Amino acid sequence: MNGPAPWAGELEARLGRRVEAMHLLPGGASKEAWAIETDEGDLLVRRALGGVIHEATLSLEHEFEVLQAAEEAGVRVPHPVAYLGELAGREAFAMEFVEGETIGRRIVRDPPAGLDTQLADELAKIHAIAPERLPFLRASDIVTRFEHELDSVGDPHPALEYGLWWLREHRPDPLADVVAHGDFRLGNVVVSEHGLVCILDWEFAHLSDPREDVAWPLVRAWRFGVDDRRLGGVGEVGPYLERYEELTGRSISEQELYWWEVLGNVKWGVGCLTQCRRHLTGLDRSVEYAVLGRMAAEMEYELLDLIEHA
Amino acid sequence: MPDRPAAPELIEAVSEFLSGELLPTIDDHRLRFRTLVAMNALGIALRELEAGEGGMGEDELRELARRIRAGDVDEGLHARLKEHVAEKLRVSNPAYLEKYE
Numbered sequence: 001m002n003g004p005a006p007w008a009g010e011l012e013a014r015l016g017r018r019v020e021a022m023h024l025l026p027g028g029a030s031k032e033a034w035a036i037e038t039d040e041g042d043l044l045v046r047r048a049l050g051g052v053i054h055e056a057t058l059s060l061e062h063e064f065e066v067l068q069a070a071e072e073a074g075v076r077v078p079h080p081v082a083y084l085g086e087l088a089g090r091e092a093f094a095m096e097f098v099e100g101e102t103i104g105r106r107i108v109r110d111p112p113a114g115l116d117t118q119l120a121d122e123l124a125k126i127h128a129i130a131p132e133r134l135p136f137l138r139a140s141d142i143v144t145r146f147e148h149e150l151d152s153v154g155d156p157h158p159a160l161e162y163g164l165w166w167l168r169e170h171r172p173d174p175l176a177d178v179v180a181h182g183d184f185r186l187g188n189v190v191v192s193e194h195g196l197v198c199i200l201d202w203e204f205a206h207l208s209d210p211r212e213d214v215a216w217p218l219v220r221a222w223r224f225g226v227d228d229r230r231l232g233g234v235g236e237v238g239p240y241l242e243r244y245e246e247l248t249g250r251s252i253s254e255q256e257l258y259w260w261e262v263l264g265n266v267k268w269g270v271g272c273l274t275q276c277r278r279h280l281t282g283l284d285r286s287v288e289y290a291v292l293g294r295m296a297a298e299m300e301y302e303l304l305d306l307i308e309h310a
Numbered sequence: 311m312p313d314r315p316a317a318p319e320l321i322e323a324v325s326e327f328l329s330g331e332l333l334p335t336i337d338d339h340r341l342r343f344r345t346l347v348a349m350n351a352l353g354i355a356l357r358e359l360e361a362g363e364g365g366m367g368e369d370e371l372r373e374l375a376r377r378i379r380a381g382d383v384d385e386g387l388h389a390r391l392k393e394h395v396a397e398k399l400r401v402s403n404p405a406y407l408e409k410y411e
Contacts, residue, residue, distance in 0.1 A: 026340040147379075156368065156375035159391045165378050227409065287348045294354055294402040300395045304388065305410060 005034070007088035011045070014084045015094060030057065031203070035097060043081060047092035056145070056182075057203050062136050064093040066202045069133045069179075075125045076198040100190035100197045104224040107191050108233035116235030117243040118196035119189070119217065124247035126199075127210050129179040139177050139207035142263065143167050146270050153273045159300035163266040166307050172259050175250070177207040185217040186224065186232045214244065214252055215260030220302050221268050258310045262303050269299030321356045325349055357401045365397045 004022055005011075012019050017038040022045075025033040034045040048060055058066065060083070067080040079096040086092070101107055107115075131137065147164055150157060181188075182204030190197040216222070217232040226233035231240050237254050245251050276293030278284040315323060328349050336342045366374070378387070399407040 156371040158371055158374040158378055159395050161375045161378040162383070162387065162391055165381065165383055287344060287351055291347055291351050291354070294398075297395050297398040297402055298406050301392070301399060301407070301410070304392050304395060308388065308392075 005088075010087050011036070011084065011094075014087075015043075015082060031060070036094070042097035043094045044078065044097045045084070045087075045092055045094050047087060048090040056140075056206065058136075058205060060091045060093050062134075063203050063205070065136075066134060066205045067093075067095065069129050070126060070199070070202065072133075073125050073129045075122055075129075076196065077202075078198055078200070098190050098198055100192045102187060102190055102200065104186040104222065104233070107186055107189075108224045108226045108229070111234035112191060112193055112195045114195050115191065116231055116240045119184075119231070120240045120243035121247065122196065122199055123181075123184060123213055124244055126181050126184075127178040127213070127248060131177070131179055131207060134179060134205070137179060137205060137207050142208065142212065143171075146263075146266050149270045149274055153270070153277060155273075157269075157273070157296070157300070159304060160266055160269050160296070163262060163269070163300070163303040163307070167259065167263055167266065170259055170310075172211075172256060175209050175211065178210045180206055180208040180210065180213045182206050182208075182213070183216070184213045185219070185222040186234065187222070210248075210250060211252060211257065211260045212263070214241075215257045216264050218257060218261055219264035219268060221265075221299065258306060262306050262310070265299040265303040265306065269296045269303070272296040272299065318356055318359045321352050321359070325352045325356070328352075354402050357404070361401055366394060 004019065005024075008019050008022065015038065017040050019036055019038055021037040022034055025035055030049055032045075032047045032049055034047065036043040036045055046060060046063075064080055064083040067077055070077045071080060077095075078098045081094040081096060084092040084094060143164060150160055150164070181199065181202065183201055184199070188201040189199055218230055218237060220227060223229060223233035229235055230237050237257070241252055241254065272292040272295045275289050276291075276296075279286055279289035280293070328345055333342065333345055333349075336345060377383075396407055
């Protein structure tokens with residue numbers, strides 16, 4: 001869609017800038033993303049869509065605050081420009097428009113040198129954000145949370161149940177909660193030929209054991225087909241964990257990440273099923289959501305394989 | 311019995327139209343991607359029709375899921391689940407399953 005939205009005038013008034021062009025970017029399940037050209041530079045506006053928002057998703061106002069806190073902590077993020085309140089009845093915020101590649105399949109083809117340790121750099125800075133800075137962030141029992149989400153799907157998935165059972169039986173001793181990104185993986189990282197540019201998509205930020213974020217980019221689905229590079233299809237896990245320890249003092253072994261990797265597969269397996277329900281219930285008819293319902297089996301097989309070798 | 315083409319033959323006809331005629335005309339990346347996803351969906355439907363009914367039925371799956379949630383897990387369960395999921399993957403994504411072999 002091109003041309004001005006009906007709320008373009010409201011946007012100009014809130015920003016105090018002249019909007020020269022705007023177009024809606026493709027994708028986005030619960031939020032719209034608009035590329036906006038203004039007389040003072042290019043912006044990206046994230047605006048809420050209708051429909052049921054995932055219970056673990058932050059409001060755009062809170063997401064904007066998380067982005068501000070991350071920038072203060074030195075995390076590479078698009079500069080947060082302004083929280084805009086409601087534009088034609090739906091909340092929105094503006095941030096700097098960043099150029100670069102986000103498509104995982106393209107990044108893993110020829111990843112820039114150093115991307116592995118740069119991911120650790122950013123994660124260490126995120127995990128150093130003071131939780132008091134973001135008092136609205138919540139912690140939850142993650143295994144119980146995915147049990148509830150699986151229940152909400154309705155159809156039986158014994159392999160995912162088995163994953164949840166195994167996770168309950170082998171719970172590790174917890175580490176103290178940190179501010180977690182919540183979806184730290186390729187796809188939410190802007191990359192250029194020189195390396196990591198910035199971290200996007202903060203809507204799932206919450207408080208958690210740091211290993212939840214550390215292990216998430218290792219999950220096979222986020223290796224985008226390059227399975228032998230266990231860190232997101234771009235590198236080995238060793239240098240990433242060493243760099244993370246150097247910066248945070250947290251020594252995390254590859255072995256102990258298995259539990260979190262099984263959890264990650266349960267999380268994305270259940271995620272596929274809940275996203276598919278957006279299509280099946282008529283909330284968001286889309287062939288992409290529909291097919292996700294059949295992709296969950298990939299995570300089921302991977303978690304059974306991981307458990308076999310753990 | 312309906313006239314031909316039968317359901318699998320209709321799916322093949324639509325797949326061939328998408329890959330042979332529609333896809334080469336699409337420049338938009340996003341639309342290309344969605345067309346590939348649609349072709350994948352048709353492939354799943356075709357393999358499912360060819361495989362026919364098999365494996366555990368819904369009641370059996372529901373009972374198994376309930377038992378696992380209650381902590382009733384026996385030694386043979388892991389292998390049984392692996393075969394159950396492999397059977398789903400032979401329909402949804404046979405190439406993915408081959409990576410584990």
